[in-house]
């Protein structure tokens with residue numbers, strides 16, 4: 001079979017790994033190889049970081065005004081808009097996400113670049129009203145240096161854009177390491193970066209395996225910020241290796257997000273929100289609403305309706321327009337979903353729908369699955385599946401719903417379904433998670449921060465503050481007095 005051969009993008013050039021080794025990538029809808037990529041190791045990571053560092057201090061980048069950086073970002077946004085169909089198809093092919101969904105994501109992607117482009121020349125320091133009459137003090141926000149962006153396979157371009165756009169707006173340079181399972185769309189982005197006119201070395205892309213190429217980036221002494229999205233186990237490695245150099249970190253990790261449904265909710269909307277929240281993207285979404293907390297009085301109806309809708313989901317080729325659920329991205333992820341369902345059943349959960357692998361063109365498909373549990377300690381209530389699997393449990397009072405919602409070490413997102421405005425705000429404050437959606441689910445915006453509590457990570461992406469998180473704050477003191485400095489042995 002002829003595989004599409006992709007190359008890495010380092011210092012403005014397309015290149016192979018120094019070893020000359022490559023690896024194949026499989027398309028999840030058929031489990032067949034379709035593309036191959038250079039297998040970068042430590043030496044390639046070093047070349048890319050060195051190029052990014054040289055670009056960071058070069059007049060071609062460091063000498064640009066913030067307004068000029070903003071213009072480059074806007075041009076890149078326009079180019080992404082022009083190539084959205086190609087980018088959407090690449091992502092659907094490599095991670096199995098529905099073409100309808102990747103088209104939507106690519107259509108919105110330019111907004112991240114436009115929004116951050118607008119912020120580039122609004123990164124302002126402050127004049128400080130210091131309590132010393134002969135001193136003036138002010139702050140500056142300066143770029144950090146090289147940012148390593150490490151992204152998983154489920155939404156490679158979206159998760160890259162949300163890091164790359166603010167990092168560049170603030171004047172940093174980047175090395176991006178996509179997942180070995182989904183690198184093609186990121187490499188394609190490299191071409192657009194080049195066309196947009198970014199100086200060589202400002203954006204670099206290396207492809208390879210996490211424990212080799214990824215780990216080498218996180219421990220490189222010239223990397224000043226690691227922006228990581230992925231699982232908690234990998235994040236622990238990232239934290240340890242970045243500690244060697246005290247690199248800044250942002251960690252966007254997993255979740256076990258509750259969908260809380262009250263009796264006064266619009267049940268049609270809640271059912272649609274639940275189905276969209278956990279079966280869209282085959283549940284391979286960090287914010288998957290994978291715990292259903294449903295009031296006793298409507299529990300049977302809601303569970304029956306979610307199962308009924310799940311039974312009508314059209315499973316198949318992600319590139320076909322009529323498909324509603326595609327495959328799992330990797331065979332490992334399919335095995336995890338299958339094993340976790342079996343484990344939950346062995347702990348007492350009751351399977352209400354799904355729970356089986358689906359035979360379709362040899363790909364890695366799993367049924368949309370709902371289980372019931374009367375215990376919040378069931379593993380399915382506590383562990384992230386990252387698949388189309390959700391667990392339902394009853395509650396009787398708002399206090400019980402809140403206790404269940406917060407009975408998790410994660411805290412990424414939560415859905416609250418109610419028409420009672422006071423309850424909606426009360427719970428929005430009390431539920432411990434980074435995003436609360438009231439009577440909706442899975443809405444994102446370049447203008448809104450995203451991030452988690454607890455094991456869902458720390459740091460926030462998106463929104464105005466994201467751009468500041470890629471800067472170092474500096475305080476400048478100026479002596480306004482014309483008197484000579486007298487006693488050297490006092491703190492002024």
Ligand code: NAP
Nearest residue numbers: 151152178179180210211214215230231234252253254286
């Ligand atoms: P993962 O295994 O942690 O991988 C994430 C990234 O880290 C990949 O690029 C991976 O490369 C790389 N990596 C692996 N080992 C590494 C190491 N030792 N040092 C540095 N980098 C390393 O996560 P995943 O299974 O791909 O993604 C699923 C997880 O991401 C889920 O937990 C999900 O909830 C989370 N996620 C969170 C968000 C959010 O915004 N909060 C969004 C999407 C996904 P390779 O793939 O090549 O090994």
